Amino acid sequence: MSVAPDFYLAGPSWLHAADPRAKLLLLVLTVVLLLVFQNLWVMLAAWLLMLIVHRSAGVPKERIVFLLRALLPVTILMPLIWVIFYPAGEVIISIGFIDIHGESLAEGLTVALRIQAMTFAIFALLFTTDTDTLMQGLVRLKMPYSWGLMLSLALRYVPNFANSYSSVQQAQQARGLEYESTRGLKRVREMMPVLVPMIIGSFRSSEQMAIALEARGFGAPGVQRTYLNVIHMRAMDWAIVTVGLLAAVALLVLNIVYGFGSDLISIFP
Amino acid sequence: MAEIETQNVSFSYSEAGDVLRSVSLQIRRGEFVALIGQNGSGKTTLAKHLLGLLRPREGKVVIQGDDIRSKAVGEIARRVGYVFQNPDHQIFSATTREEIAYGPQNLQLQEAEIVDRTKHAMDRFNLTAHSERQPATLSHGIRRKVALASIYAMDPRIWILDEPTGGLDWRSTQETMALLHELNEAGKTIVLITHDMQIVAEHTERCIVMSEGQVVAHEATRTVMERSETLGITPPQAWKLGSALDLHPPPLTVEAFCRNYGEKLAAGRGISVGRS
Numbered sequence: 001m002s003v004a005p006d007f008y009l010a011g012p013s014w015l016h017a018a019d020p021r022a023k024l025l026l027l028v029l030t031v032v033l034l035l036v037f038q039n040l041w042v043m044l045a046a047w048l049l050m051l052i053v054h055r056s057a058g059v060p061k062e063r064i065v066f067l068l069r070a071l072l073p074v075t076i077l078m079p080l081i082w083v084i085f086y087p088a089g090e091v092i093i094s095i096g097f098i099d100i101h102g103e104s105l106a107e108g109l110t111v112a113l114r115i116q117a118m119t120f121a122i123f124a125l126l127f128t129t130d131t132d133t134l135m136q137g138l139v140r141l142k143m144p145y146s147w148g149l150m151l152s153l154a155l156r157y158v159p160n161f162a163n164s165y166s167s168v169q170q171a172q173q174a175r176g177l178e179y180e181s182t183r184g185l186k187r188v189r190e191m192m193p194v195l196v197p198m199i200i201g202s203f204r205s206s207e208q209m210a211i212a213l214e215a216r217g218f219g220a221p222g223v224q225r226t227y228l229n230v231i232h233m234r235a236m237d238w239a240i241v242t243v244g245l246l247a248a249v250a251l252l253v254l255n256i257v258y259g260f261g262s263d264l265i266s267i268f269p
Numbered sequence: 270m271a272e273i274e275t276q277n278v279s280f281s282y283s284e285a286g287d288v289l290r291s292v293s294l295q296i297r298r299g300e301f302v303a304l305i306g307q308n309g310s311g312k313t314t315l316a317k318h319l320l321g322l323l324r325p326r327e328g329k330v331v332i333q334g335d336d337i338r339s340k341a342v343g344e345i346a347r348r349v350g351y352v353f354q355n356p357d358h359q360i361f362s363a364t365t366r367e368e369i370a371y372g373p374q375n376l377q378l379q380e381a382e383i384v385d386r387t388k389h390a391m392d393r394f395n396l397t398a399h400s401e402r403q404p405a406t407l408s409h410g411i412r413r414k415v416a417l418a419s420i421y422a423m424d425p426r427i428w429i430l431d432e433p434t435g436g437l438d439w440r441s442t443q444e445t446m447a448l449l450h451e452l453n454e455a456g457k458t459i460v461l462i463t464h465d466m467q468i469v470a471e472h473t474e475r476c477i478v479m480s481e482g483q484v485v486a487h488e489a490t491r492t493v494m495e496r497s498e499t500l501g502i503t504p505p506q507a508w509k510l511g512s513a514l515d516l517h518p519p520p521l522t523v524e525a526f527c528r529n530y531g532e533k534l535a536a537g538r539g540i541s542v543g544r545s
Contacts, residue, residue: 175346
């Protein structure tokens, strides 16, 4: 079975070419703005913008569908929680004994869209930045090299972990494992034959990885680290940073001074 | 009736293309066959179909006369034992004894039967001294034995083994192959996935050769070795040396080489070195 070594998808897009520091800044600004704005329609626009960013970066539809599918439980759960536990506003429809309040539903949808948009923003970075470049970007932003390496290894191992889960599950199915329960502690107990080998395997591979890194000089004292591919901020990257900052400041001013996007439903209250 | 049969099985993991392309084969009961081919040729993918771990996109898999496409893996596991390449993918119990008992428990056998099978498996694989130890802390060779013993305790009629001797020393390899012969003599059907042509030549009767998702040969091991060049297989050293020394037929094993060579010398026919 083919396994992607990490989330990265090589491509020629503007987002691929951008410096990781510029992309990290855009990510931070996006997350801040998504947290500041409270409006359903703004959130929907942000969500659409994230989809456009992904498509403009050449991310295949299958990957986008994969993300949407992975986020499906949250997308359903958030409106449900708000409708059931935080009733507010007028009742727009009644289903059995549950009254659906318009404001609650809008709030739940806003939260779901916010989570989706944030996830898409993070994956826009991960899909278009290989782990070495990302690590270098973080280190150039004064993060200690060992932290950057830890983060990049963690990201690189997520797909491996998923592949390992599939292999372990098949090995246990071959010995007759069948899930009888779909939830709760019983399900967790049934999952133990899969979880334990995965945890042991993770410890084993992290130990081997540590030895392999040390054997190749990681942590050698008094060494000035160099890189195979050195990143540079180019004119295009400064343009991205400038446009991103200006747009963020403009949106924050609109929000703070004119209340743009601060109401749940009305764009300008 | 074939013990294992696949009819035009095609399968793909993604839209990138078929990993199996219309694979049809039959394996009779009690056969000892090798499933060989280069990395990525589809051996493991095909083997996983025989246990229902993967389901064919097209075609069907028939085990002992039953179409298994709609059967649960747990149900098929009663008949088909699959030993995975990496023993660490299955070891999770606190003790070796519990690890071996896990499979029989899933088969919902009586307690006395589970105890009996577990004890028998531990005896057979010399694991009794490790019975109360955590299997994850044992050496790699012993962990492989635990994986084999855990399938042995389930007593399947068909055994599929994915590289069971990979990373094992000579003695452990011989022990593993002796076990497979013992199982085969007891009527079990053995499907062995391996890259070790010496093992194939010494131990198997027939070979299924895969290439790019297709079965390109399913013949007697000797015939496959004779066609090795066209099939892209490297025959074992004994075969290559025997061919170079014009021994007819070329020997499959070192023992056969010594015998044939000795006979040739005794016959005083002299030795002419052919192609290297």
